[in-house]
Amino acid sequence: KAGVTQTPRYLIKTRGQQVTLSCSPISGHRSVSWYQQTPGQGLQFLFEYFSETQRNKGNFPGRFSGRQFSNSRSEMNVSTLELGDSALYLCASSLTGLAGGVETQYFGPGTRLLVL
Amino acid sequence: QKEVEQDPGPLSVPEGAIVSLNCTYSNSAFQYFMWYRQYSRKGPELLMYTYSSGNKEDGRFTAQVDKSSKYISLFIRDSQPSDSATYLCVLGTGGFKTIFGAGTRLFVKA
Numbered sequence: 239k240a241g242v243t244q245t246p247r248y249l250i251k252t253r254g255q256q257v258t259l260s261c262s263p264i265s266g267h268r269s270v271s272w273y274q275q276t277p278g279q280g281l282q283f284l285f286e287y288f289s290e291t292q293r294n295k296g297n298f299p300g301r302f303s304g305r306q307f308s309n310s311r312s313e314m315n316v317s318t319l320e321l322g323d324s325a326l327y328l329c330a331s332s333l334t335g336l337a338g339g340v341e342t343q344y345f346g347p348g349t350r351l352l353v354l
Numbered sequence: 355q356k357e358v359e360q361d362p363g364p365l366s367v368p369e370g371a372i373v374s375l376n377c378t379y380s381n382s383a384f385q386y387f388m389w390y391r392q393y394s395r396k397g398p399e400l401l402m403y404t405y406s407s408g409n410k411e412d413g414r415f416t417a418q419v420d421k422s423s424k425y426i427s428l429f430i431r432d433s434q435p436s437d438s439a440t441y442l443c444v445l446g447t448g449g450f451k452t453i454f455g456a457g458t459r460l461f462v463k464a
Contacts, residue, residue, distance in 0.1 A: 242397070273454075280360075280456030281398070281442065328397050345397025 240265065242331050242346035250352045256317040259349045263310050263331030269293075270312040271343065272304060275326040284327075287312055288334070316351075324353045357381050360443055360455030369464050373430040377443035377455045380424065384445040384453075387419050389428045392440045392457065401441075402428070433462045 243262045251257050263270050271294075272284040283296040287306035304314040310331075316323055327350075330343040360377045367373055375389075386405045390398035402417045404410045410417045416429040426445075430437055443455040 277362075281454035283452065283454075330397070342400045342403075345399065347395065347397050 242329060242344050244327075244329050244346040244349050246349060247347065248350050248352075250354065251319050252354050253319055253321060255319050256315065257319060257351060259314045259316075259327055259329075259351075261312045261314070261329030261331075261346060263312070263329075264344055267331035267333055267344070268310050269332045269334055269341075270306055270310060271330045271332075272312070272314050273328040273330065274298070275328055275348070276324075281328070284314070319353045321353050324351060326350050355380060358443065358445055358453045358455045361458055362456050364459040364461055366461040366463060367433055369433060369435060369462055371433050371462070373428075373433050373437070373460060373462075375428040375430075375441050375443075375458050375460070377426050377445075378424055379426070379445055379453075381445075381447070382421075382424065383447045386446045387417070387426050388444040388446070389415075389417055390442045390444055390454075392442060394439075398442055430460075433460075435462045435464045438462050 245260045269288045271286040273281050275281045284298055285292055285304050286294040290306045301317045306312045326348040328345050328348045330345045332341040332343045358379045388403040389401045391401045392398040402412055404417050404419055407419050407421045414431045418427040438461050440457040440459050442457040446452040
């Protein structure tokens with residue numbers, strides 16, 4: 239079974255630009271979560287999608303948005319990039335994301351974003 | 355105060371050593387406890403999970419939870435260079451809320 243894939247793997251942008259990251263979950267998984275990972279803050283939850291609906295959201299500004307398609311693939315968009323947005327963006331999928339998150343989440347390799 | 359505190363390290367040990375990785379937490383609502391391992395340039399992968407106080411063993415790994423002290427640990431016996439990675443503790447409540455620790459970087463020297 240193929241794992242979670244994320245594209246692109248690396249990205250360099252400049253301040254003020256916007257970026258779209260893509261995530262393809264494991265086949266059959268309907269829940270997709272996005273995380274931002276930085277050395278100082280660790281892994282921080284951005285949002286979770288299930289059946290094309292945002293079901294949970296972390297404490298990030300509105301510049302961070304996402305969506306999920308009918309095939310469960312998900313995209314994350316960051317507008318008006320800031321230097322502090324430089325991070326590893328991880329996508330994780332699970333079957334349903336229910337039961338308090340006790341399901342195993344399977345992470346992709348991440349997209350490393352550098353904002354100059 | 356962060357809800358979950360984890361020493362970022364790095365922690366460097368010789369091959370064969372017993373490694374102890376720890377997290378403390380402040381919210382007594384956390385009901386399940388997990389450890390993820392993240393190799394360089396990879397996403398995290400689930401290593402172990404437990405719901406109750408006490409020890410859970412899986413091969414060379416033992417997860418320990420002390421709910422009264424709000425303290426969780428991961429022990430690695432007979433550590434190997436292949437164990438070199440970042441280890442993240444992850445705590446969750448009965449709802450969707452899941453909090454990741456900052457991760458501890460471990461280096462096992464051959």
